[in-house]
Amino acid sequence: MNCPDCIDRLHELMDRRRVPDDDSFCAEHLDICAACATEARLLLETERILAAEPKIFPPADLKTRIMDRLSEAPRPREAPRVEWLRVAAALLLCALGLYGVGLSAGFGAERLFDPSLYMTVAETLRSAVSEELTVRAGDLETAVRAWPSALPSDPGSLLPDFLSTQAALLALCVLGTAALGLNTLATSRAGMRPPPSRRNRP
């Protein structure tokens, strides 16, 4: 055994990972190596000092001091927690819903970030019962004529489906946003815990 191995074994002994019985090689080395023997004595003495450090008792009024400071602190659940992830999810859902409505209403993806798109979508929906329907009816008829086999006897019968798609997307958007908003509000009021993956991180 060389000196570094011997010192490593001494540390392992001190950490109680080895029982003294299996350390005969280290003992033999310590018998013949004065440097390691000195090192071992100093390490063991250091450990003895560390282990002998007495437990200190805090002042009797420490708890009072702590509780006094707590009285100045807000209750853990008083501060509203903004669940940014939920808000972001609501906004994303809202954006996707509007995007879907926009696409089905004939707007291009390049206009997704154009604020006027959302105004247009709203206006489209508002006026969906009037002239906009007429335009769409014409478009549908043109498209259906390209595939005669799919042509229904009455092309205008497709209009309710078209309208219901837009309405369903908008309803999904509104309901999803409302649900997430209510959930976020309820969470901040009731002090619900964050998901497990975020817990117990100091």
Add this chain to the structure above:
Amino acid sequence: MAALEGPAKEVLLRARAGDRDAFGRIVDAWQVRIFNLAYRMTFDRETACDLTQEVFLHLFRQLDRYDPERPFAPWFLRVATNLCINRTQKAELPTISLEALGSGRDEESGFDPGTDDDPVTVHLGHQSRREAVQAAIRKLPAEYRAILTLHYLEQMPYEELCATLDLPLGTVKNRLHRARTVLKRLLEPLLTSL
């Protein structure tokens, strides 16, 4: 695992809901351990008192992050240890930097615990032996002080040290060995005079 026993789950849940009486019971159960941890990081009673109060205040604010299905003690000791290390480092107490203690560098840096202006030597001259030991420990980097305190005072084995310090086993072993070795060098004048 005696070191990792925690308050009853029901008390924790009440404290987490803002019940100050329940929190008071946690203070009762933990104040001596946290005060001892803080004291060994600072070796000053008043500073340790302040630090202990800060730890409990921090706990009160962070309790909603605690998952009651998991053991309380490792989580709380990790919170307390991290806070103690941070505050000790911010206090800019004169210590040996971890960089200076990097692999092999403390051997090469010429660091000599027995120089004339060294607190250990000064203490050896006219102060008690215990104060000399404390002066040596105070010179250690905060991370070394923390691991020695947890290992010797809290009697934590490696596995619990890993959980409390959130470090891999190899790092814990290495840090503990180096902390002991550096402290031994700091204490050498005292130990050789025995």
